[in-house]
Amino acid sequence: MATMHDDYYALLGVDRAASHAEIKQAFRRLARELHPDVSEEPDAGSRFRAVAEAYEVLSDPVRRQTYDRFGHAGLRSGGFSPMAADFGSLSDVFAAFFGEALFGRQAPTGGGPARGPDLAAHVEIDLAEAAAGTMLDAGVRVARTCTTCGGNGAAPGTTPITCPGCNGAGRIRLVSRTVLGQMVRTGGCPRCDGTGVVVEQPCETCEGDGRTLEDVPLELEIPAGIHDGQRIRVRGAGHDGILGGTPGDVYVSVAVRPLEGVERDGDDLRVRAVVTMTEAALGTTVSVPTPEGSYELELPPGTQPGAVHAVRGRGMPSLDSGRRGDLLVGVDVRVPTRLSGQQRAELLRLETGLGDDAYPGEDDGFLRRLKSAFR
Numbered sequence: 001m002a003t004m005h006d007d008y009y010a011l012l013g014v015d016r017a018a019s020h021a022e023i024k025q026a027f028r029r030l031a032r033e034l035h036p037d038v039s040e041e042p043d044a045g046s047r048f049r050a051v052a053e054a055y056e057v058l059s060d061p062v063r064r065q066t067y068d069r070f071g072h073a074g075l076r077s078g079g080f081s082p083m084a085a086d087f088g089s090l091s092d093v094f095a096a097f098f099g100e101a102l103f104g105r106q107a108p109t110g111g112g113p114a115r116g117p118d119l120a121a122h123v124e125i126d127l128a129e130a131a132a133g134t135m136l137d138a139g140v141r142v143a144r145t146c147t148t149c150g151g152n153g154a155a156p157g158t159t160p161i162t163c164p165g166c167n168g169a170g171r172i173r174l175v176s177r178t179v180l181g182q183m184v185r186t187g188g189c190p191r192c193d194g195t196g197v198v199v200e201q202p203c204e205t206c207e208g209d210g211r212t213l214e215d216v217p218l219e220l221e222i223p224a225g226i227h228d229g230q231r232i233r234v235r236g237a238g239h240d241g242i243l244g245g246t247p248g249d250v251y252v253s254v255a256v257r258p259l260e261g262v263e264r265d266g267d268d269l270r271v272r273a274v275v276t277m278t279e280a281a282l283g284t285t286v287s288v289p290t291p292e293g294s295y296e297l298e299l300p301p302g303t304q305p306g307a308v309h310a311v312r313g314r315g316m317p318s319l320d321s322g323r324r325g326d327l328l329v330g331v332d333v334r335v336p337t338r339l340s341g342q343q344r345a346e347l348l349r350l351e352t353g354l355g356d357d358a359y360p361g362e363d364d365g366f367l368r369r370l371k372s373a374f375r
């Protein structure tokens, strides 16, 4: 990952006056270089993400200005979250930025319709929203076919020509001499970005990409009972396809913020209630946190330390069955540690009066139930 000290311009190898097109070109070049299919460097993946983060900032005029003036600190206070960190694979990152596959936006040999790339998005909800289900806007940045050039990237009135670098194949043989002899591998043609065609006079709207990036709302229904880290697939909401191909999908990963004092265990929720020794002996009402607000639970007289009370159906809804899990309330008992001489004497007198049969025995059914409630 980029550290706070890595200069974004240095990461991309451009100077501070670089134009948008130069920054974009530098990122494309680095992205292909650092792809693990091509690169033999072990840290290529993390370098790629650092470079993607740099590109994400420098390609956005507002963020770039902030970065120029205040550096990384300015971006942090602006609520910057490096989106590259959320992606599963490098190809996802690349697709997110350019709406195209890493090695060319159409099949190297074909040029027919192709499905649009998938896109990754990320949302965060709290536990109450996860319990009730919610609708939200996952806002995504998707590539749309450029309406000025119709998607071929050529200025109106011109057409792309067959790439002279690869004769339209999109891939070329790369020959290098090493101490072990001659190495041959094939790679994406750098001249046409693997598309097999080059645009001599680029369309001004999309700078020759054939696509423009648009921020669009994405209405997302999050089902009740969703778990942290689960992904929701939204079909057809991803990047536009090539030449009329179907659009890709959006995979939205959902983070569920934990609720303090509540531990989720599958569809069950575990909370702790702390009572005094006397409350445990006499019975009391405790208040425990749940996603739907605090829940009042009556503890019976004789509640034992470590007892777990299951409140059926007050856990999380199950995604599979629709039934709800349980609220499991574990009881901690506080025992006084500072007693006056008189209090000690009173406790001792009480204890003597109680005798052994006031307490549950080892073989008592109650204790066995208690133990089985422990998990």
Ligand SMILES: [Zn+2]
Pocket: 146, 147, 148, 149, 150, 151, 153, 154, 203, 204, 205, 206, 207, 208, 209, 210, 211
């Ligand atoms: Zn265009």
Ligand SMILES: [Zn+2]
Pocket: 163, 164, 165, 166, 167, 168, 169, 170, 171, 189, 190, 191, 192, 193, 194, 195, 196, 197
């Ligand atoms: Zn080519």
